[in-house]
Amino acid sequence: MNFELQHLRTFVAVAEAGSVTGAAKRLYLSPPAVSAHIQKLEDELQVPLFVRTSQGMEVTAQGQVLRAKAEQALQAAQNVVRQAAELQSEIRGRVTFGINASPQVLRLAPIIQHLHTEYPGIDLALVHSATGKILEALRSGTLDIGFVFGPVTDRVLVAHRLGMIDLVIAVPQRFASQVPQVDWAAMAKLPWLYSDGYCPFQDMIDTCFAARGLRAQRVVETNDEATKCDLVRAGIGLALLDREEANALAAAGAAVIREPEPMPCDLSLVYAAQRADDPLIQAIAGTVCLVWAP
Incomplete structure (x- = not known):
């Protein structure tokens, strides 16, 4: 079976107009071309779609059933075209x-x-x-x-x-007794977790230690904040963390929080x-x- 969408459009147009002439005007086709489309479609479907009357073209019972299907097919084709247009403008x-x-x-x-x-x-x-x-x-x-x-x-x-995020020092639970309060000298003796490469967190910690003539002991550098939190949880070292992350560790009993001064970033x-x-x-x-x- 090999009929074109244009034949379906012609079928629907004739059914709506009730005549070949009326459909031809709608479709900007000649009446013979419209008649040829209908004949071709009836031959392909092997179903009579219209009967001629004194008032024009009347859709047969079989034609009424197929008309609904034809309208659905034309709508589906329209949807395909519209979707294609949307895809061309869609950000991908x-x-x-x-x-x-x-x-x-x-x-x-x-x-x-x-x-x-x-x-x-x-x-x-x-x-x-x-x-x-x-x-x-x-x-x-x-x-x-x-x-x-x-x-x-x-x-x-x-x-x-x-x-702005609020930073605090997360001290692993196993070191909590060594830092019962904010004590930079005590914290300088403990291992610290740093980021690999530049991070303003490190600058803030280094500045605080340097102001007291101290330096932090780096034991691990990582690019991943989640890994840093896991290492604090495992008791590997202290870290400067976002308050939300530190609070989660404290709530789990894995760390205590020390706040020497406001540290916004x-x-x-x-x-x-x-x-x-x-x-x-x-x-x-x-x-x-x-x-x-x-």
């Missing part, structure tokens, strides 16, 4: 996204949910790393966009400040300035800023 592509903290701290769940709903064509690849590594990767183009802590002054980058979303007009970047940045809006 892969985005590598630098992540420097836990999903809870960064509000990743609502961000990803919104992206999945509004931009299903975006394929998101999350890359866990430290702030310094993320900044380097954004400059080199190996990352598309990312979260970073601390100020961003590089002119080749665009930074959207999302808010900026959290920003950053991407290369040359990518500012990229629809993929705009979609991600718009979503993140929406979720983080006060």
Whole structure:
């Protein structure tokens, strides 16, 4: 069976107009062309679609059944065309996204949910790393966009400040008795967990120790904040963490919190300035800023 959609359109038009002439006017075809379409369709379907009357063309009982199916087929074809047009304008592509903290701290769940709903064509690849590594990767183009802590002054980058996070010192439970209160000298004797590469957290801790003529003992460096939390839980070393992460460790009995002084730190979303007009970047940045809006 090999009939065209145009034949179905002609069939429906004749049924609606009640005559070949009326359908021809609607379709901008000649009456003989309309008649040829109907004849071709009846031959293919082997079903009489119309009977001629003094008033025009009357749809047969079989034709009424097939008319409904023809209308459905034409609507389906329209939907295919519309969907194709939408796909041409849909934002599609892969985005590598630098992540420097836990999903809870960064509000990743609502961000990803919104992206999945509004931009299903975006394929998101999350890359866990430290702030310094993320900044380097954004400059080199190996990352598309990312979260970073601390100020961003590089002119080749665009930074959207999302808010401020509150930092505290998480002391593993096994060291709690050695640091019953804030004691920098006591903490300097204990092992510390640092990030691999630049991270403003380290600068803050190093500055606090240096002001007292002390230095922290680094035992492990990692790019992953989740790993850092796991190492605190395992009693490996102290770490400067976001308050939410530290509270979770304290609630589980894995650590105690020490707060020597307020330690706020900026959290920003950053991407290369040359990518500012990229629809993929705009979609991600718009979503993140929406979720983080006060």
